[in-house]
Amino acid sequence: MATVTRKQREILDRQQQVLKVARQIFRQRGYLGLNMDRVAHEMNVAKGTIYQHYKNKEEIILALAVETLDKRTAMFEQACLFRGKPRERMAAIGCAAELFVIRFPDHFELEKVLSCSSIIEKTSENMQLAKTAAELKCINLVAGIVRDAVASGDLELPSEVSPDQVVFGLWSSTYGGYSIMGCDDTLRQMGIDNGFKMVRDINNRLLDGFGWRPLSTEFDYDETYERAQREIFAG
Amino acid sequence: MATVTRKQREILDRQQQVLKVARQIFRQRGYLGLNMDRVAHEMNVAKGTIYQHYKNKEEIILALAVETLDKRTAMFEQACLFRGKPRERMAAIGCAAELFVIRFPDHFELEKVLSCSSIIEKTSENMQLAKTAAELKCINLVAGIVRDAVASGDLELPSEVSPDQVVFGLWSSTYGGYSIMGCDDTLRQMGIDNGFKMVRDINNRLLDGFGWRPLSTEFDYDETYERAQREIFAG
DNA sequence: TGATTTTTTGACGGATCGTCAAAAAATGGA
DNA sequence: TCCATTTTTTGACGATCCGTCAAAAAATCA
Numbered sequence: 001m002a003t004v005t006r007k008q009r010e011i012l013d014r015q016q017q018v019l020k021v022a023r024q025i026f027r028q029r030g031y032l033g034l035n036m037d038r039v040a041h042e043m044n045v046a047k048g049t050i051y052q053h054y055k056n057k058e059e060i061i062l063a064l065a066v067e068t069l070d071k072r073t074a075m076f077e078q079a080c081l082f083r084g085k086p087r088e089r090m091a092a093i094g095c096a097a098e099l100f101v102i103r104f105p106d107h108f109e110l111e112k113v114l115s116c117s118s119i120i121e122k123t124s125e126n127m128q129l130a131k132t133a134a135e136l137k138c139i140n141l142v143a144g145i146v147r148d149a150v151a152s153g154d155l156e157l158p159s160e161v162s163p164d165q166v167v168f169g170l171w172s173s174t175y176g177g178y179s180i181m182g183c184d185d186t187l188r189q190m191g192i193d194n195g196f197k198m199v200r201d202i203n204n205r206l207l208d209g210f211g212w213r214p215l216s217t218e219f220d221y222d223e224t225y226e227r228a229q230r231e232i233f234a235g
Numbered sequence: 236m237a238t239v240t241r242k243q244r245e246i247l248d249r250q251q252q253v254l255k256v257a258r259q260i261f262r263q264r265g266y267l268g269l270n271m272d273r274v275a276h277e278m279n280v281a282k283g284t285i286y287q288h289y290k291n292k293e294e295i296i297l298a299l300a301v302e303t304l305d306k307r308t309a310m311f312e313q314a315c316l317f318r319g320k321p322r323e324r325m326a327a328i329g330c331a332a333e334l335f336v337i338r339f340p341d342h343f344e345l346e347k348v349l350s351c352s353s354i355i356e357k358t359s360e361n362m363q364l365a366k367t368a369a370e371l372k373c374i375n376l377v378a379g380i381v382r383d384a385v386a387s388g389d390l391e392l393p394s395e396v397s398p399d400q401v402v403f404g405l406w407s408s409t410y411g412g413y414s415i416m417g418c419d420d421t422l423r424q425m426g427i428d429n430g431f432k433m434v435r436d437i438n439n440r441l442l443d444g445f446g447w448r449p450l451s452t453e454f455d456y457d458e459t460y461e462r463a464q465r466e467i468f469a470g
Numbered sequence: 471t472g473a474t475t476t477t478t479t480g481a482c483g484g485a486t487c488g489t490c491a492a493a494a495a496a497t498g499g500a
Numbered sequence: 501t502c503c504a505t506t507t508t509t510t511g512a513c514g515a516t517c518c519g520t521c522a523a524a525a526a527a528t529c530a
Binding site for chain 2: 032112115117119122165167171179206
């Protein structure tokens with residue numbers, strides 16, 4: 001028993017080790033620069049061994065995304081603990097999202113690669129499900145806050161609008177905003193310097209549009225952001 | 236002289252031909268399925284000839300994106316001609332954006348591929364600039380409508396908010412929304428069926444948040460969408 | 471027509487992929 | 501401890517795609 005467990009642990013450890021090395025390479029050299037030979041070489045191991053753990057490099061990339069997605073879930077969970085009205089907690093989520101892309105700058109690049117259909121197609125169904133599950137955890141945390149707002153009366157949604165719609169809106173604009181920020185110099189051409197602040201403001205306007213009280217015009221959410229940063233994500 | 240022109244035309248024609256064949260392959264087989272040998276083979280031409288026109292497949296993909304981006308500009312220009320208040324014209328732009336992704340379903344896939352830094356890095360500076368220029372044309376059309384709204388008093392922007400910020404917001408949520416729609420089945424998990432309607436509603440909420448009159452709560456923009464579809468993009 | 475320039479060709483060397491038979495290591499029973 | 505059996509690791513291999521370039525073919529010109 002103990003032997004089996006040790007063996008299994010060793011395998012798990014190496015799985016982690018592969019991800020660690022692969023993330024390093026991906027960060028430095030991107031999708032095209034990451035290849036199995038390189039991973040194997042950096043790990044002082046034969047190529048075949050890597051294939052024992054992951055069927056191809058796309059699978060490794062997907063595994064990396066799941067790994068960081070779990071980090072994000074943890075950060076979002078922290079944010080949910082923030083003391084304040086639902087909309088303040090949502091601001092804390094925004095704060096977490098910002099910190100996440102700063103702390104894990106390679107995650108968005110992973111997402112972009114995985115958004116290419118011919119790339120994601122090479123990965124296993126299982127790992128894809130794992131990623132969807134990891135995403136759903138985050139989405140549900142956010143949806144929970146929206147529902148709290150509805151329950152507390154801060155947010156009055158018409159019958160044809162579901163809480164998930166609000167989540168989808170925040171998700172879209174945040175995802176879109178960060179995407180445009182990261183890869184396009186169109187932004188610079190538009191004269192926008194602080195992309196994070198921009199996304200924050202856009203999201204605030206969006207929530208104002210849904211009538212989520214207190215509106216950003218009557219409450220200082222920048223202050224809330226700073227408090228969230230200090231209180232929850234100190235260090 | 237006439238000879239030179241004819242020769243040049245032939246070269247241009249083949250450039251187009253490459254794009255046509257490549258788009259076909261890309262649509263069917265995606266990024267990983269598109270390769271120079273295949274393009275050459277389908278064109279009954281040697282591989283070296285393809286390289287005379289485009290330095291690698293990434294450059295072809297970028298050229299394809301520029302091509303469709305120009306189509307989008309044309310559609311946005313049409314939308315700008317729509318008769319109505321600025322916000323109605325903006326709705327017409329939204330309509331154009333929708334029709335665009337329907338008419339050119341491969342464009343978003345191209346965008347996704349090109350958003351990967353290690354892929355775009357393989358392309359030429361010049362073609363990248365061409366893409367940025369094509370994007371900027373669209374952005375400026377949208378920005379023009381925002382400025383019209385400000386000028387006409389329909390939209391009162393605080394001094395710290397620039398019209399470009401509004402554009403960025405729309406851009407983000409639309410880009411983000413369509414991205415999530417296209418590649419993720421997270422959406423289905425969230426129980427969202429009509430992604431287009433969703434993006435439309437989100438954008439309306441966002442503009443409501445900016446206080447752009449008439450608000451979507453006091454005006455039927457769905458009606459405007461349908462009119463835009465009928466009037467401008469008939470057929 | 472034949473010399474010169476331009477264009478096309480596809481074979482080639484190099485990189486990466488994913489596989490698999492053989493080698494090495496681990497396991498387990500005597 | 502030893503050796504037979506199972507599991508894991510190894511890296512050579514064939515296949516694919518990349519981008520190049522010298523030679524062949526075509527076009528131009530005098």
